Amino acid sequence: MLPQYSATIFEHFRHPHNYGALPAPEVAYEAVHPLCGDRIRMELNVSADQTITAVRFRGDSCIISRAAASILTELIQGRTLQEVTTLPQEVLLTALRTTIRPARMKCALLPLHALQAGIAAYLV
Amino acid sequence: MWVGEGGDVLGAVTIGGCVDAYVIEQAEAVLADQVPRLIALPLGDEDAWELGLSCAGTIEVFIEPCSAENSQPFDLYTALKSHLDKGGSGALLTCLDGPSMGAKLLLLDDGTTLGSLGDPALDQEVCQAALSHMEQGLSRTLSLALPHMTAQVFVEVHTPPATLMIVGASHVAMLLVQLARPVGFHTIVIDSRPRFATPERFPATDTLLVGIPSEIVKTLPLSSATAVILVAHDYKYDLPILRHVLSSPVGYIGVLGSRRRGEGLLKFLREDGVPEEALRRVRVPIGLDLGGRSAPEIALAILAEVVSARYGGSNLPLSQQRQDRG
Numbered sequence: 001m002l003p004q005y006s007a008t009i010f011e012h013f014r015h016p017h018n019y020g021a022l023p024a025p026e027v028a029y030e031a032v033h034p035l036c037g038d039r040i041r042m043e044l045n046v047s048a049d050q051t052i053t054a055v056r057f058r059g060d061s062c063i064i065s066r067a068a069a070s071i072l073t074e075l076i077q078g079r080t081l082q083e084v085t086t087l088p089q090e091v092l093l094t095a096l097r098t099t100i101r102p103a104r105m106k107c108a109l110l111p112l113h114a115l116q117a118g119i120a121a122y123l124v
Numbered sequence: 125m126w127v128g129e130g131g132d133v134l135g136a137v138t139i140g141g142c143v144d145a146y147v148i149e150q151a152e153a154v155l156a157d158q159v160p161r162l163i164a165l166p167l168g169d170e171d172a173w174e175l176g177l178s179c180a181g182t183i184e185v186f187i188e189p190c191s192a193e194n195s196q197p198f199d200l201y202t203a204l205k206s207h208l209d210k211g212g213s214g215a216l217l218t219c220l221d222g223p224s225m226g227a228k229l230l231l232l233d234d235g236t237t238l239g240s241l242g243d244p245a246l247d248q249e250v251c252q253a254a255l256s257h258m259e260q261g262l263s264r265t266l267s268l269a270l271p272h273m274t275a276q277v278f279v280e281v282h283t284p285p286a287t288l289m290i291v292g293a294s295h296v297a298m299l300l301v302q303l304a305r306p307v308g309f310h311t312i313v314i315d316s317r318p319r320f321a322t323p324e325r326f327p328a329t330d331t332l333l334v335g336i337p338s339e340i341v342k343t344l345p346l347s348s349a350t351a352v353i354l355v356a357h358d359y360k361y362d363l364p365i366l367r368h369v370l371s372s373p374v375g376y377i378g379v380l381g382s383r384r385r386g387e388g389l390l391k392f393l394r395e396d397g398v399p400e401e402a403l404r405r406v407r408v409p410i411g412l413d414l415g416g417r418s419a420p421e422i423a424l425a426i427l428a429e430v431v432s433a434r435y436g437g438s439n440l441p442l443s444q445q446r447q448d449r450g
């Protein structure tokens with residue numbers, strides 16, 4: 001049976017938001033799924049009060065992972081690093097408007113994990 | 125073929141037999157008198173001719189001495205190799221007759237020359253003619269007629285090794301690298317997964333690159349001598365890489381997958397605005413129909429198609445071609 005992804009996922013896969021690179025990101029982190037090979041790089045510009053002022057992502061990833069990254073960049077605009085660090089994964093999963101099967105959960109959460117790992121490294 | 129004064133032999137002139145034996149004898153004579161010579165040899169010995177078992181035809185072999193005192197050939201080959209290593213092409217031109225027999229001129233594809241055939245007008249004429257052969261990647265002998273002289277010049281064309289750019293560090297990719305190496309391909313393997321793209325899995329590859337595959341491909345030179353092989357069987361690599369390589373002059377683009385999967389990929393690219401003419405360059409399913417099903421057989425079928433595309437092969441059995449010609 002073919003997967004029934006939402007129109008939201010298809011739209012963000014075909015026309016991802018905030019796709020590309022920042023010239024001088026304060027936060028940059030590249031994550032890879034070791035088996036399926038999804039690889040995503042998340043980049044942030046951060047103001048002095050640790051508010052996110054710009055976000056970009058890029059990489060070769062599956063439809064779910066790419067759409068999740070695109071949606072995530074919309075969700076975190078203007079938030080603080082602390083807010084993103086504690087962002088519940090359910091917020092992202094709900095925004096995908098599709099039930100993600102357990103086997104694909106890593107795909108959907110790869111961008112969030114990359115972002116949170118990058119912020120953790122930045123805040124050390 | 126190189127023949128040393130101690131009797132060492134490196135390489136070959138023909139696929140073997142009596143011709144090479146005679147060339148070696150002649151080479152020893154050239155080493156003794158240090159005078160180059162051009163010899164013509166029938167292919168096949170007398171017995172073979174009598175029995176009709178010869179391949180027939182005649183070849184010409186130019187034999188020249190090289191020594192520490194006459195290091196010009198080595199110097200020119202060294203300069204040529206340095207240029208090839210940077211991705212360029214070149215041709216070593218050798219005068220085969222007349223008072224300048226053995227004189228050499230190196231012509232690079234950027235127009236640079238080294239050496240001379242002994243006559244400025246001949247140098248100019250032969251360089252102009254050789255450039256087109258260099259573009260075709262074909263070596264050949266040119267017969268030139270100038271107002272004041274005639275000359276035969278061998279144009280020895282060297283191009284960078286054909287490159288097999290393999291995306292997807294899969295089992296088929298491992299076998300492809302093993303097969304491609306002795307065929308003379310420079311191999312590059314690309315994947316995003318460090319667990320798969322390892323030196324242990326790809327000990328024979330020239331370059332192993334891990335990262336975002338589509339970004340890696342954009343950093344690499346793509347020429348008509350490049351074959352791009354997508355064997356990850358994964359659209360997340362296939363789509364962005366196809367978008368890029370289809371706007372480049374690569375000589376071969378193949379994608380592992382069924383006809384149905386291929387049509388799906390092409391539909392995506394078509395909707396993205398990739399021209400139909402470009403899409404026709406994509407070979408999917410990849411490989412020649414050899415009838416095999418195992419991973420090594422698939423790798424062989426892929427490499428066979430790459431070689432055929434490179435030389436404009438008919439993909440027919442040679443025996444079948446003979447029958448067609450009657």
